[in-house]
Amino acid sequence: MKEYPAHSAILYEAHQKIYYQACSDKYINNWIRFESDEPYVTKTSLPFGIPFSLNDPDYCHKLFELLVIEHNFNRDYKNSSIDGLLRTLFNKLLESYCQNGFTPQYYSLLRLRSAIQNNPSDPWTVSKMADILRISPGYMQIIYKKTFGISCMEDVIDGRIRLAKEYLIHGSQSISEIAFQCGYHNVEHFCRQFKQITGYTPKKFHSHAANRTAAPGDQVNLSRN
Known part of the structure:
Protein backbone atom coordinates (compact mmCIF):
# COMPACT_ATOMS: atom_id res chain seq x y z
CA MET A 1 0.00 0.00 0.00
CA ASN A 100 3.65 20.35 -10.35
CA GLY A 101 4.94 21.00 -6.83
CA PHE A 102 1.85 22.69 -5.40
CA THR A 103 1.83 23.29 -1.65
CA PRO A 104 -1.16 23.04 0.73
CA GLN A 105 -1.02 26.84 0.92
CA TYR A 106 -1.58 27.02 -2.83
CA TYR A 107 -4.90 25.19 -2.51
CA SER A 108 -6.01 27.57 0.25
CA LEU A 109 -5.22 30.50 -2.04
CA LEU A 110 -7.06 28.82 -4.90
CA ARG A 111 -10.21 28.44 -2.76
CA LEU A 112 -9.92 32.07 -1.71
CA ARG A 113 -9.59 33.27 -5.30
CA SER A 114 -12.58 31.17 -6.32
CA ALA A 115 -14.64 32.79 -3.54
CA ILE A 116 -13.54 36.25 -4.69
CA GLN A 117 -14.39 35.61 -8.33
CA ASN A 118 -17.75 34.02 -7.50
CA ASN A 119 -18.74 36.78 -5.05
CA PRO A 120 -16.81 39.95 -5.99
CA SER A 121 -19.47 42.19 -4.43
CA ASP A 122 -18.73 40.88 -0.93
CA PRO A 123 -16.96 43.35 1.40
CA TRP A 124 -13.48 42.02 0.64
CA THR A 125 -10.49 43.53 2.41
CA VAL A 126 -6.89 42.38 2.68
CA SER A 127 -7.42 41.80 6.41
CA LYS A 128 -10.49 39.64 5.78
CA MET A 129 -8.62 37.52 3.24
CA ALA A 130 -5.65 37.16 5.58
CA ASP A 131 -7.95 36.05 8.38
CA ILE A 132 -9.42 33.35 6.14
CA LEU A 133 -5.94 31.99 5.49
CA ARG A 134 -4.79 32.68 9.07
CA ILE A 135 -1.71 34.59 7.96
CA SER A 136 -0.63 38.22 8.17
CA PRO A 137 -2.07 40.74 5.65
CA GLY A 138 1.38 41.62 4.33
CA TYR A 139 2.37 38.02 3.71
CA MET A 140 -1.03 37.28 2.17
CA GLN A 141 -0.54 40.04 -0.41
CA ILE A 142 2.93 38.78 -1.28
CA ILE A 143 2.01 35.14 -1.85
CA TYR A 144 -1.26 35.99 -3.63
CA LYS A 145 0.48 38.10 -6.26
CA LYS A 146 3.34 35.61 -6.55
CA THR A 147 0.86 32.78 -7.14
CA PHE A 148 -1.62 34.44 -9.52
CA GLY A 149 0.33 37.36 -10.99
CA ILE A 150 -2.22 39.88 -9.72
CA SER A 151 -2.82 41.48 -6.34
CA CYS A 152 -5.77 40.30 -4.25
CA MET A 153 -7.54 43.68 -4.38
CA GLU A 154 -6.95 43.98 -8.13
CA ASP A 155 -8.70 40.62 -8.43
CA VAL A 156 -11.63 41.98 -6.41
CA ILE A 157 -11.84 45.13 -8.55
CA ASP A 158 -11.63 43.17 -11.81
CA GLY A 159 -14.46 40.91 -10.62
CA ARG A 160 -16.63 43.87 -9.64
CA ILE A 161 -16.09 45.66 -12.94
CA ARG A 162 -16.83 42.45 -14.85
CA LEU A 163 -20.07 42.11 -12.89
CA ALA A 164 -20.91 45.77 -13.50
CA LYS A 165 -20.50 45.28 -17.24
CA GLU A 166 -23.10 42.52 -17.17
CA TYR A 167 -25.55 44.74 -15.31
CA LEU A 168 -24.92 47.63 -17.70
CA ILE A 169 -25.36 45.49 -20.79
CA HIS A 170 -28.32 43.36 -19.72
CA GLY A 171 -29.92 45.13 -16.76
CA SER A 172 -32.12 48.17 -16.31
CA GLN A 173 -30.85 49.41 -12.94
CA SER A 174 -29.51 52.90 -12.34
CA ILE A 175 -25.78 53.55 -12.06
CA SER A 176 -26.06 53.95 -8.29
CA GLU A 177 -27.99 50.67 -7.96
CA ILE A 178 -25.38 48.84 -10.02
CA ALA A 179 -22.58 50.33 -7.94
CA PHE A 180 -24.22 49.07 -4.76
CA GLN A 181 -24.88 45.60 -6.21
CA CYS A 182 -21.22 45.34 -7.20
CA GLY A 183 -19.96 46.12 -3.71
CA TYR A 184 -19.43 49.88 -3.96
CA HIS A 185 -20.85 52.28 -1.37
CA ASN A 186 -19.65 55.36 -3.24
CA VAL A 187 -20.94 55.94 -6.77
CA GLU A 188 -18.12 58.33 -7.69
CA HIS A 189 -15.53 55.77 -6.62
CA PHE A 190 -17.28 53.14 -8.75
CA CYS A 191 -17.39 55.43 -11.81
CA ARG A 192 -13.74 56.35 -11.38
CA GLN A 193 -12.59 52.73 -11.17
CA PHE A 194 -14.86 51.67 -14.03
CA LYS A 195 -13.41 54.31 -16.36
CA GLN A 196 -9.87 53.56 -15.25
CA ILE A 197 -10.26 49.91 -16.26
CA THR A 198 -12.59 50.11 -19.28
CA GLY A 199 -11.84 53.56 -20.67
CA TYR A 200 -15.54 54.42 -20.49
CA THR A 201 -17.76 55.94 -17.88
CA PRO A 202 -20.55 53.52 -16.87
CA LYS A 203 -23.08 55.70 -18.71
CA LYS A 204 -21.07 55.74 -21.95
CA PHE A 205 -20.41 52.01 -21.68
CA HIS A 206 -24.15 51.39 -21.33
CA SER A 207 -24.93 53.61 -24.35
CA HIS A 208 -22.22 51.94 -26.42
CA ALA A 209 -23.56 48.48 -25.56
CA ALA A 210 -27.15 49.50 -26.29
CA ASN A 211 -26.24 50.91 -29.72
CA ARG A 212 -24.42 47.84 -30.96
CA THR A 213 -26.32 46.34 -33.86
CA ALA A 214 -24.47 43.03 -34.07
CA ALA A 215 -23.40 40.81 -31.22
CA PRO A 216 -19.84 39.39 -31.35
CA GLY A 217 -21.14 35.86 -30.87
CA ASP A 218 -23.99 33.68 -29.70
CA GLN A 219 -24.90 33.48 -26.06
CA VAL A 220 -26.39 30.65 -24.04
CA ASN A 221 -28.19 31.40 -20.79
CA LEU A 222 -28.86 28.74 -18.19
CA SER A 223 -31.70 29.39 -15.75
CA ARG A 224 -32.49 27.34 -12.69
CA ASN A 225 -35.76 27.41 -10.78
Missing part, protein backbone atom coordinates in the same frame (compact mmCIF):
# COMPACT_ATOMS: atom_id res chain seq x y z
CA LYS A 2 1.15 3.51 -0.82
CA GLU A 3 -0.13 6.73 0.70
CA TYR A 4 -0.62 9.55 -1.79
CA PRO A 5 -1.10 13.24 -0.92
CA ALA A 6 -4.42 15.01 -1.37
CA HIS A 7 -5.19 16.76 -4.69
CA SER A 8 -3.12 14.23 -6.64
CA ALA A 9 -3.84 12.54 -9.96
CA ILE A 10 -2.53 9.14 -11.05
CA LEU A 11 -2.76 7.58 -14.50
CA TYR A 12 -2.54 3.78 -14.50
CA GLU A 13 -1.81 1.49 -17.42
CA ALA A 14 -4.63 -0.57 -18.89
CA HIS A 15 -5.87 -3.63 -16.95
CA GLN A 16 -3.89 -2.76 -13.82
CA LYS A 17 -5.76 -3.82 -10.69
CA ILE A 18 -6.09 -1.12 -8.05
CA TYR A 19 -7.20 -1.35 -4.42
CA TYR A 20 -8.17 1.83 -2.57
CA GLN A 21 -8.74 2.65 1.06
CA ALA A 22 -9.01 5.80 3.13
CA CYS A 23 -6.06 7.18 5.08
CA SER A 24 -8.27 9.54 7.11
CA ASP A 25 -11.89 10.07 8.09
CA LYS A 26 -12.69 12.01 4.92
CA TYR A 27 -11.95 10.25 1.66
CA ILE A 28 -12.74 11.70 -1.75
CA ASN A 29 -11.72 9.67 -4.76
CA ASN A 30 -12.64 10.50 -8.35
CA TRP A 31 -11.81 7.73 -10.78
CA ILE A 32 -12.78 6.44 -14.21
CA ARG A 33 -11.75 3.48 -16.32
CA PHE A 34 -11.78 4.24 -20.02
CA GLU A 35 -10.67 2.92 -23.38
CA SER A 36 -9.38 5.19 -26.11
CA ASP A 37 -7.07 4.98 -29.11
CA GLU A 38 -6.83 8.76 -29.47
CA PRO A 39 -3.24 10.11 -29.65
CA TYR A 40 -3.84 12.47 -26.72
CA VAL A 41 -4.20 9.27 -24.62
CA THR A 42 -1.93 6.73 -26.33
CA LYS A 43 0.96 9.20 -26.82
CA THR A 44 0.55 11.25 -23.67
CA SER A 45 3.65 12.39 -21.82
CA LEU A 46 1.95 11.79 -18.48
CA PRO A 47 3.73 9.14 -16.39
CA PHE A 48 2.06 5.90 -15.36
CA GLY A 49 1.64 5.07 -11.68
CA ILE A 50 3.27 8.27 -10.43
CA PRO A 51 1.10 10.79 -8.55
CA PHE A 52 1.34 14.49 -9.40
CA SER A 53 -0.44 17.50 -7.90
CA LEU A 54 -3.41 19.12 -9.63
CA ASN A 55 -3.42 22.86 -10.22
CA ASP A 56 -7.22 23.01 -9.99
CA PRO A 57 -8.68 19.94 -8.26
CA ASP A 58 -12.23 21.36 -8.12
CA TYR A 59 -12.26 21.84 -11.89
CA CYS A 60 -11.04 18.28 -12.44
CA HIS A 61 -13.62 16.99 -9.95
CA LYS A 62 -16.38 18.55 -12.07
CA LEU A 63 -14.95 16.96 -15.21
CA PHE A 64 -15.05 13.55 -13.53
CA GLU A 65 -18.67 14.12 -12.51
CA LEU A 66 -19.64 15.14 -16.05
CA LEU A 67 -17.86 12.15 -17.56
CA VAL A 68 -19.77 9.78 -15.28
CA ILE A 69 -23.07 11.49 -16.07
CA GLU A 70 -22.49 11.29 -19.82
CA HIS A 71 -21.50 7.63 -19.50
CA ASN A 72 -24.64 6.73 -17.56
CA PHE A 73 -27.14 8.32 -19.95
CA ASN A 74 -27.74 7.36 -23.57
CA ARG A 75 -27.95 10.77 -25.14
CA ASP A 76 -27.64 11.69 -28.81
CA TYR A 77 -24.15 13.14 -28.52
CA LYS A 78 -22.88 10.87 -25.77
CA ASN A 79 -19.68 9.70 -27.46
CA SER A 80 -18.80 13.17 -28.71
CA SER A 81 -19.42 14.70 -25.28
CA ILE A 82 -17.32 12.06 -23.53
CA ASP A 83 -14.47 12.58 -25.98
CA GLY A 84 -14.58 16.35 -25.47
CA LEU A 85 -14.60 16.01 -21.69
CA LEU A 86 -11.81 13.43 -21.72
CA ARG A 87 -9.68 15.68 -23.94
CA THR A 88 -10.26 18.56 -21.54
CA LEU A 89 -9.35 16.37 -18.57
CA PHE A 90 -6.08 15.31 -20.20
CA ASN A 91 -5.29 18.95 -21.01
CA LYS A 92 -5.78 19.85 -17.34
CA LEU A 93 -3.66 16.90 -16.25
CA LEU A 94 -0.84 17.97 -18.57
CA GLU A 95 -1.03 21.54 -17.29
CA SER A 96 -0.75 20.27 -13.74
CA TYR A 97 2.06 17.82 -14.50
CA CYS A 98 4.13 20.50 -16.23
CA GLN A 99 3.76 22.85 -13.25
